[in-house]
Amino acid sequence: MRLVAITWLSCLRRHLQTKTRFLHTLKGPQSDQILMSPTLASLDLPDIWTPISPCHSIPAIHKSFNEQTARILDGKLMSAEIRSKIADQVRQMKKNVGKVPGLAVILVGQRRDSVTYVRNKIIACEEVGIKSVVTELPTDCADADVQNAVMKFNKDPSVHGILVQLPLPQHLDEEKLLDAVCLEKDVDGFHPINMGELALSGREPLFIPCTPKACIELLIRSGVKIAGKRAVVIGRSNIVGLPTSLLLQRHHATVTIVHAYTENPEQTTSEADIVVSAAGVPNLVRGNWIKSGATVIDVGTSPVKDSSCEDGYRLVGDVCFEEVIKVASVITPVPGGVGPMTVTMLLVNALDSAKRMLNYT
Amino acid sequence: MRLVAITWLSCLRRHLQTKTRFLHTLKGPQSDQILMSPTLASLDLPDIWTPISPCHSIPAIHKSFNEQTARILDGKLMSAEIRSKIADQVRQMKKNVGKVPGLAVILVGQRRDSVTYVRNKIIACEEVGIKSVVTELPTDCADADVQNAVMKFNKDPSVHGILVQLPLPQHLDEEKLLDAVCLEKDVDGFHPINMGELALSGREPLFIPCTPKACIELLIRSGVKIAGKRAVVIGRSNIVGLPTSLLLQRHHATVTIVHAYTENPEQTTSEADIVVSAAGVPNLVRGNWIKSGATVIDVGTSPVKDSSCEDGYRLVGDVCFEEVIKVASVITPVPGGVGPMTVTMLLVNALDSAKRMLNYT
Secondary structure (H helix, E strand, C coil): CHHHHHHHHHHHHHHHHHHHHHHHHCCCCCCCCCCCCCCCCHCCCCCCCCCCHHHHCCCCHHHHCCCCEEEEEEEHHHHHHHHHHHHHHHHHHHHHCCCCCCCEEEECCCCHHHHHHHHHHHHHHHHHEEEEEEEECCCCCCCHHHHHHHHHHHHCCCCEEECCCCCCCCCCCHHHHHHHHCCCHHCCCCCCHHHHHCCCCCCCCCCCCCHHHHHHHHHCCCCCCCCEEEEEEECCCCCCCCHHHHHHHHHHCCCEEECCCCCHHHHCCCCCEEEEECCCCCCCCCCHCCCCCCCECCCCEEECCCCCCCCCEEEECCCCHHHHHHCCEECCCCCCCCCHHHHHHHHHHHHHHHHCCCCCC | CCCHHHHHHHHHHHHHHHHHHHHHHHCCCCCCCCCCCCHHHHHHHHCCCCCCCCHHHHHCCCCCCCCCCCCCHHHHHHHHHHHHHHHHHHHHHHHCCCCCEEEEEECCCCCCCHHHHHHHHHHHHHHHHCCEEEEEEEECCCCHHHHHHHHHHHHHHCCCCEEECCCCCCCCCCHHHHHHHHHHHHHCCCCCCHHHHHHHCCCCCCCCHHHHHHHHHHHHHHCCCCCCCCCECCCCCCHHHHHHHHHHHCCCCEEEEEEECCCCCHHHHHHCCEEEEEECCCCCCHHHHHHCEEEEEEECCCCECCCCCHHHHHHHCEECCHCCCCCCCCCCCCCCCCCHHHHHHHHHHHHHHHHHHCCCC
């Protein structure tokens, strides 16, 4: 078993060396280039993690904690509590000003996971009384089709939140289309101004992206102290890893982002009091990655084939649950942890947006 | 001497506890509040570091490296090389299109350090042939006065870069005034859109803030490998700490930000291969904060009274130079390290801006 771990680490190291060589080729200055630093665009490389062996092949190294079991946070239960409060406020809003929050969703294509996520969001809206509308576009639609849909919702006063379900098909210009969403309705918080204002102290974005907001709410509701603690965020995606790191820092954690280019990710992660994993790699985070007593928030949701499930697949997290539960003090399950809370934060953002746009307090 | 260190650490710990209590008082949800997470604005607390004892009172713990001496990076020399290339390109531009880059500086009040910085920037512009213009306003001027100056330069086609010298007097609305600088002329890169695009992978800001850009250029020119390495940025200011951490991450370092709320900052810092200190606290970073062989970039420039100097004061960095030089492999001095390179990056940004605005390649 030890051999498996070593082999995997060697793979990761080789992978890193290859990527590093690639980086070096980017660095050579061109003749008319004043600086040696390359342009940022050329630095963007895919964060490819080497596939991980099945979860049970490496035992947790903290054998003395084999009997310990972490507290499992129930994202569904917390969501139900919050959604009940949202429903109350939506009812009050309807009674007082005759209006309810409106959420518009743009879905391009029929990716199975995207269809499921959109369906869950729509059901959640219905539950709390938020009006929702979905525009479905074919996979081969043009940028202009998506942009027109965005523009229509930008102008519609009954719509207080607009979300473009990601990922978009590769031929579409995601950057341009996300930028087209009017800032006041950007309930996903993906606009660069919202991200810049999340990063800058002394400023406040109109919206905090839903998954990072869900992670913080889970931590606070579970009584986990954030200020002063060491936090590791695994993965640096624009929609989860990056904004989660910025938000944890605003809560005064000492934050490190671990990514596919990190040397010894297990060592760095094992120093953290709080680990948020959002790499999208099943079973990446093993028992030996976690400090005894740490809090582990698992954002990963990778579909894995499973004929015993209704849809033919099940969702698995980044965290090897059976190993980590023996080491951590608090853990979120997949499914039923961050997922429902993320949808709930979307409802919160939509409600907040409607309040702001209707000048309703 | 050991006692001094322990006393200081106890102070820091007490200070942290006080601040943490304050944070807890912020956390209690109000009756109509749906989430337990506080608003971001209420999280903003000043990063106050406890004053540090003089540099020579705690010896470096790495006694075996007492004889080692780090390579000192010469920021002036590197700057001279880069400025010579800038001057060439400005001459070429003048010859080819009859225009030179133009930089406008707005200086409010007569803070001694700000006056010095502005003077250095103007001299540097003259050296390379960039046209510069300074608008000086009295300390008690109104927001509208600064805004008018910004607007005038926004419209002036001979101005390709605008910088508002910070810090502004407290009564002015820094956020509003920085946002007024037109994005295409924001050579300081402080606009939230520029910051958001620096943070988001797949995007590229029009300008990278000058000090972070200087740090990366220093590292690359010195042959220090960044990708995959552990980097610690000390301090999380909007103008240095935050963008430096984002930029190091875009260069694929594994980045941790250490701030005044970090527990055991010396422990976290001592794990880093690259340390960039931008706390503005003289002698904060001692020999025992640094891993043997690490690279140390000192961004701190605090004025300290010294009657033997011409101006009655001298600038000191965050790093206890005489201790750290025995442990690190590479170090920047203060003055003569990051300072001149920061001004040089301003020249690069102004030139790049002029090229972009004049469609000149």
